[in-house]
Amino acid sequence: MQLSQAQQELVASVKADVEKGLTTDEAAARREKQGSFNTVEPPINCPSWVCCLLPCINHVPSMQAFARIKPDDAELKRNGKWIRYDAASLVIGDIIRLEEGDVVPADCVVLTLEEGTSELLVDHRSVTGEEKPRSAKRRGNFVQPTQLFWGGRVVLGSAIAVTTAVGSDTLVASLIRDGRFPPKGDIVTTDDDADEEAGISLMARGPT
Template sequence: MPISQYHHDLIVQYNSSYRNGLTTQEASERRSDSDGLNCIDPPIKCPKWVCCLLPCINHTPSMKQFRLVQPDDAEVLRDGNWIRYDAASLVIGDIVRLVEGDVVPADCVVISLGMDHVEETAQSIENGSSADGVDSLEMTVDSHFITGESKPRRISVDANRAAEPATLYYGSRILEGACVALVVQTGKRVLLAHLITQGRWPPKHDLTEKVKSGDFLRRDDEGISLISVT
């Protein structure tokens, strides 16, 4: 499936490669330069010995919901090969592939829809052929547990069959379809981590419009946008 100029420029901005992803060395260096592992603190933080004495803490509604949105692993493009990797090891700039049933392992921007991450030729696009097939041109994602949105969001392609600009948030779930996405934020800087820190999670109402308006737009030390709010 072709990728748009917007997505191409975004990949360049994050110093990644759509075809090969990051190298093992690049990922290791980025992990060392960042806040560490792609993990976030739970809504109720307590020492292990306290949780042992008061196990009811782990059964509060917020802690139960927190466990539901935790990713286990992810399919990541590393050194040009797709591998299953611990989600905690993802770094900014990683290229990941998400399919139905997956929990989104980081804040990501959809780059292309379907399983195939290799760009098609102009001729195949003109002929209407695609390795992914018609069913791959849409994807449905549920962010209810993250932003409180009332309905799952459907992501499709534009007139050129490139994926529409769309952000997937850590903890959301893919209900239908598949995509290749670029990791734009990890760990304590993902939207969910900020909502927890600000006491806005679990969401009591739909926060989608506030997210779109830029209320949760964050920037790194160089002023580069870390969360797309499309």
């Protein structure tokens, strides 16, 4: 896998292994350090028994929007093998594979496109309000290191990415806390490609 300098710096900052992924023990240690699983609190957070008694809560527009973007599982590399796993178990530095139809299971950055894919398109309208899908294309020997967010949906292509934020540290979790979810209009300012490449290595909140 050929990576640009910025991608290499990002991978190093989150202590990821692009070839083998994390081991089970490494992932467990990171999860313990995180102090929580890769879960995002819904816009209306209440005990499950309350939701059962008041089913109307699940029909609130913000809760319906949240349900549509919540990921169930993810394909990740663990102990050198690709496995399908509960999305809540992801940690920072996991290597994941995204395919058409998948919901992005964590904030992540694209590292490379799978063979046969010329462009990756991910719809973030329900997360950021962006009208156009986020795109990752090849740039010579490398792939544009596009930032993707928890809850986005892959509409075209297949790619390998590295997770940079999970759970309460994801963009959507921040938007929910700030009362800006569901988004009303585009809440993300898209930088040009040069700025994206220059700043990509600073995106991760990796383990120290």
